[in-house]
Amino acid sequence: MSDRHFELPAHPNLEYYRKQAKHLHRTYETGDPAAKARVAEVLGDRAAERFLLSDAQFVLAQEHGFRTWAEFRAHIDSRSTTEDRPVSRLMGIRPGAYASMADTLLAELRRNDPAALQRLRAYVPRYATATSAATAELRDARLIIARELGFPTWRELVSFTEKSRRDLDERQEKRRRLHRETEALLAGDTDRLAGLTAEQADTLLHMLAGPETIPGVRLEKELGVPRAAVDVLLSKATDLNVPLIWAARANRVEYVRLLLEAGADPGTRKWGSTPLENAILLDNTEGVDLLAEHGIVPQALWTYAACGRLDLVRACFEPDGRLRPDAASARPNLADATAGFPSRLPATDDPEEIVGEAFVHACQHGRIEVVRWFLDRGVHPDIAPYLGRTGLHWAIPGGHLEVIRLLLERGADPSIRDALFQIDADGWLHMFHAAHPHDPVTRQIRDLIESRSR
Structure with missing residues (x-):
């Protein structure tokens, strides 16, 4: 199973990381604040005297939990390139939530909690054989949280968390612009809905999959809006599989049923999981039963x-x-x-x-x-x-x-x-x-x- 988030490069090789080290070395030399912060976290004041390419490689190795660049390089060379399962969606969660999780984990590490030690050994290579977690640092706790979420480093987790916030804001703004169209959906105004574009229909169908994505409306297991209005949207849609994934997550049982009848693929895999896997993992037993009737995938x-x-x-x-x-x-x-x-x-x-x-x-x-x-x-x-x-x-x-x-x-x-x-x-x-x-x-x-x- 891959430990890599679905938005990251599928199979990064040694050359990929060599280029990253060169980029870090160049940006540090130009005085880039982010690069300087990364280097200082690992090397402290030492880099102010001299910062070579080999130092940049060492920083990358440390960020990935290894003692040295040589150990990191050996790990990269030994990795299988056939395993690549994406993991962990980041749905607008703020970076501070993960920082808080890391702080809590650090306290557990410092008191040598057995479960925390297990996590340390599993995700921070230089602690792979440790018998105590008491010497772990904050950056180790942060690396554990990042790795558990599918990110090789804390820096990449923070970067993609911020991106997920921007993406969420864009989606919400896109939905706000469909205020009149949403009113037509709730009222069953099929004539107005007939004039929508395919993109607008896709957005409304996506909104219909969530329990609270339509302003002022709480959708439960029932469809919750006029069936005729949804049929108009389905006739225009370009992709029913994304709404199916989200409807399975939210236990929107009747909407799941309608999407399957309209041709949505129960075997589709988006963001690492199928509709059935989403329903299983999120306790949605009625959705599990319905999806299983169409095939266990x-x-x-x-x-x-x-x-x-x-x-x-x-x-x-x-x-x-x-x-x-x-x-x-x-x-x-x-x-x-x-x-x-x-x-x-x-x-x-x-x-x-x-x-x-x-x-x-x-x-x-x-x-x-x-x-x-x-x-x-x-x-x-x-x-x-x-x-x-x-x-x-x-x-x-x-x-x-x-x-x-x-x-x-x-x-x-x-x-x-x-x-x-x-x-x-x-x-x-x-x-x-x-x-x-x-x-x-x-x-x-x-x-x-x-x-x-x-």
Whole structure:
């Protein structure tokens, strides 16, 4: 799996980084403030006396987490050029949010938190064999956040975060200019909509995919606007796949249904993930069920489990119980769908980890038959392939009471805290169900957790 953001060069080679070093050397010599700041962060005052090309190469190596240019060069030469999966959309999140995440992580590193040490070893090469994280610096914490989001360096994360803000502002301005057209859509004015350009129709269809992208309107699972008006837009559209991706993300179930009927491709992959992967990773079970009727894409153990297809899950294993190689042809990557938040350590080929991914996504979507089947096969109820987030954590947001009961009956520990939010099962319940604490399902889940905690 690639660790590279989808907007970055697909396969940067040694020559690419040599040119970057030369550019840094030139811009530093001209007094460029950004270049001087980069160099000072690594070399301090030393560069003021002498700054050679070799020093620029050293700065690049350090920014990527390596001790030396030689180690960085060896890493580049050893990389596979066949793996290139884009990750992590940045949807207008401000750079300060990532700086805050890095500050929090640095505090965890300084107190040598085991999960933070894992992340340090995974993403900062010079700490690959470290037994303590206490000596880590702020730039190490920032590099970890950047790498978890698909960026080779913190500088590139900040640069593309700022770009995402500009892109978001441009999209919002474009939508504001369609005020009268949006009014026509809401009123079902098909005559006015018939005069729109294809670009305007595409923009309105894109807006219709989000819950709050139309000013003053909250769209839920229902279509929410007159069907005849949407049909006019569909007849003019040039691309139905982008709206499908966003509608799957927002659980706009009836709009997903309409787009599929109109010819949108359920197998399309945009920004690293398919509509089904978006629906799975964002807890949209109704959308998962609808998309699965049109085909499970990608075909893999974790998607079969999330869709509740026990027959397909079983087929992923050999008669002797070994995992079939094709069961892991596609792996989940939460950063593809969670819009700029880290989700896991780098995936490995460990069959236990692959099975763990499938297990927690079955918990996430309340697929109790699949969950029970995995538990009967010996999967531990507290397996946590994503930064300490167990099946119990995954089942709570959707209120999957029967799955939660089964996990607790099989020994799940509600006191376990995930590595990202540092909260236990009761904390997850409060985080996702605080708005309706007296809901019968919420109260039953709380009772189950409290009874297991005694």
